[in-house]
Amino acid sequence: MTTLSFTTTPHVEQSFDRSVGLTEARRAWRTAALAMLSVRIIQGFIYWGGGSRRFIYAPAKLNPDAPTWMANKFQTAMPGALFGTDHLISFMLHHFWLLYAGVILFSAAELFVGAMLMAGALTRAAALVSMGFSVLLMAMFGWQGATCIDEWTMAACNLAMGATLLLGGSGAYAIDNVLMRRNPALAGKRWFRWMAGSLPLPLKDVSFRKLALTVLAFVLVFDIGTYSYYRGSVVTPFHGGPVSPTRHHLALSEARLLPDGSVRFHVYLDAGTPEAPVHVVAADLLDASNQPVAHYDTAALSALPNTAFANDYAYNKFAAGPYGIRASIGAAATLTLPAPASDAALEARSLRLTDVDGRTFSALLRSKRLGPRLG
Incomplete structure (x- = not known):
């Protein structure tokens, strides 16, 4: 076989x-x-x-x-x-x-x-x-x-x-x-x-x-x-980031008390969500003890004329709104608040803005007549 x-x-x-x-x-x-x-x-x-x-x-x-x-x-x-x-x-x-x-x-x-x-x-x-x-x-x-x-x-x-x-x-x-x-x-x-x-x-x-x-x-x-x-959350704990995408923040600078008693300052909305504007509902001038010497309420801020706002950019802007001053993220402007009726405002040493959520933002005032207000 x-x-x-x-x-x-x-x-x-x-x-x-x-x-x-x-x-x-x-x-x-x-x-x-x-x-x-x-x-x-x-x-x-x-x-x-x-x-x-x-x-x-x-x-x-x-x-x-x-x-x-x-x-x-x-x-x-x-x-x-x-x-x-x-x-x-x-x-x-x-x-x-x-x-x-x-x-x-x-x-x-x-x-x-x-x-x-x-x-x-x-x-x-x-x-x-x-x-x-x-x-x-x-x-x-x-x-x-x-x-x-x-x-x-x-x-x-x-x-x-x-x-x-x-x-x-x-x-x-x-x-x-x-x-x-x-x-x-x-x-x-x-x-x-x-x-x-x-x-x-x-x-x-x-x-x-x-x-x-x-x-x-x-x-x-x-x-x-x-x-x-x-x-964070890689080698460091979780954090909200250098710039918050949720909480509005106003950076105030160049705040001055002008000779006629009005207040001029620069403001930049440098944090927060683009989905909603910030609403500034109050502004206060404070003395050396941080006590208000002049107050601008929501109605007064809503009544500000367009001439009070010198916006840095032609797009997102600061402007008067129904609830005070409003602005979208990235807006920057020089604002002028009218002189208060009381001469006590001449003793003001700082400016404070308050938004609708109760957060406050401050800056020291300088006087064009008197130089730095040192308190």
């Missing part, structure tokens, strides 16, 4: 192993390409949505005469903006041509980058730009959020998503892949592989790992570092 035996030579085994390995590698890459599809499309939709709202669905955001004009939004970011972007915002708010051009260009960039990501066109380049958007938006708005730091969460997630797309490419169902099918030579072009496509970056494994870990380090340091700065 003969026995049939099935054996393979070492050459056949190696060929089989290579074939299986190649198949598994292709399957793994295909799986990753499909898995990243939701990341790419949602990252694109987020930015496309921001641009399309302004150009298509809510064009009043680009209308300087509308209350929803984007300048008002930018001004709310100014008190807590990082890396000097507060000075940039202030400069733009004082130069309309630069502000308007910036709003239009940024909105258009969001629209096009979002569309490119959703379509998978030049995906890696678009992802890199989206990371830049995330860093900029984090620097400006990351401190805001009434219940939690909502703007930080959005920017932190978008930065990580952009980094993933930068390293992984467009994934499946992308225009980049259509271009490569029609022109296979693009697959061998380093510039194309760096900017687009679902093929791996043209790097050796060791170099790619170093790049990926470097990107990871940047994302971790930036996201966790800003979170620690805004809220």
Whole structure:
């Protein structure tokens, strides 16, 4: 009896192993390409949505005469903006041509980058730009959020998503892949592989790992570092942040008692939520013992004329309202309170404002006639 035996030579085994390995590698890459599809499309939709709202669905955001004009939004970011972007915002708010051009260009960039990501066109380049958007938006708005730091969460997630797309490419169902099918030579072009496509970056494994870990380090340091700065809870206890996104705060400066008995001072709403204005319901002039020598009640503050307010910016402003003086976050102005009827106000040494929540904000008074009021 003969026995049939099935054996393979070492050459056949190696060929089989290579074939299986190649198949598994292709399957793994295909799986990753499909898995990243939701990341790419949602990252694109987020930015496309921001641009399309302004150009298509809510064009009043680009209308300087509308209350929803984007300048008002930018001004709310100014008190807590990082890396000097507060000075940039202030400069733009004082130069309309630069502000308007910036709003239009940024909105258009969001629209096009979002569309490119959703379509998978030049995906890696678009992802890199989206990371830049995330860093900029984090620097400006990351401190805001009434219940939690909502703007930080959005920017932190978008930065990580952009980094993933930068390293992984467009994934499946992308225009980049259509271009490569029609022109296979693009697959061998380093510039194309760096900017687009679902093929791996043209790097050796060791170099790619170093790049990926470097990107990871940047994302971790930036996201966790800003979170620690805004809220702690990393290496320090939880805190409300250097600039509170919930409690209004008024910074008073340059307070002066003028020769005619009126009071002039500068005020800046440098903390609080943009969802609600501050209401200053009382102002008091205090003597050296912190006793009131003059009082301005809600009715008196509500009756202040427009000439009493010299606002620093043309958008969010201080103004008289139905409940005293009102202002939105980021507003700054020089205010003038009329001279009290009593000459006792000449003995005033400090100014105190009280908001609707009972919080008080004070500044020492100087006299143009007498110099510093030392008490």
